[in-house]
Amino acid sequence: MASLELKDGRILHHVTVMSDEPDCLVLRSDEGLVKVLKSDLPPSVAGSAPAKPAAPALPEMVMQAFNPNQVVEAPRDEAPKPAPKPVQKPNPGPAPGPGPVYKGCSIISFKVRTFQTAEGCAELVIHNDNDAMVELRPGDFVCLTWDGARHGGRSIITDAFPPSIKRREFIPPHADVDDIVTFANEALDITAVQWAR
Numbered sequence: 001m002a003s004l005e006l007k008d009g010r011i012l013h014h015v016t017v018m019s020d021e022p023d024c025l026v027l028r029s030d031e032g033l034v035k036v037l038k039s040d041l042p043p044s045v046a047g048s049a050p051a052k053p054a055a056p057a058l059p060e061m062v063m064q065a066f067n068p069n070q071v072v073e074a075p076r077d078e079a080p081k082p083a084p085k086p087v088q089k090p091n092p093g094p095a096p097g098p099g100p101v102y103k104g105c106s107i108i109s110f111k112v113r114t115f116q117t118a119e120g121c122a123e124l125v126i127h128n129d130n131d132a133m134v135e136l137r138p139g140d141f142v143c144l145t146w147d148g149a150r151h152g153g154r155s156i157i158t159d160a161f162p163p164s165i166k167r168r169e170f171i172p173p174h175a176d177v178d179d180i181v182t183f184a185n186e187a188l189d190i191t192a193v194q195w196a197r
Helices: none
Strands: 003-005 011-013 016-020 024-029 032-037 105-115 118-128 134-136 141-145 150-152 155-158 164-166 169-171 176-184 190-195
Touching: 011 024, 105 176, 105 190, 118 141, 118 169, 118 190, 141 176, 150 176, 169 176
Parallel strands: none
Antiparallel strands: 003 011, 016 024, 024 032, 105 118, 118 176, 134 169, 141 150, 141 190, 155 164, 155 176
């Protein structure tokens, strides 16, 4: 419509009907979105508004009462169906590995991070519960990726200034150590870090 004059005196320009509600119309015009009562519309426009289509008749849904003790028996006249082939699901995570304690030490937490050009690294917090100092080597650590692949540790790095790259780490008794362990130069989707043995 080019313009529409309402009974209350307002004039709307370039009107388009957006929705038809039971008692009003929502119109888009140059003045913006306007909700107009059907009683305010001129008689010529009120009758020409598109009628809402009736909702299709849906079949009535009937539900059974829930009975937790109900026993459902299979029909006896049916022939046994062949068992469906098992669907091979992707491995949702790493397989369970060695115990959480090795040489009296526990991996408290890990966080995936990079170190210089090596992207397959993890920062570990290791706790020594022994009364003696414990020596750990990079090969004592293994990381697992989402597809279940295992990658052995290559080196241990203490992130200080300057960083210290080590082939072994000595953990004092009853202490925590925060180190970076490199597993690969390329980026890895590390899901877990655990002891190799």
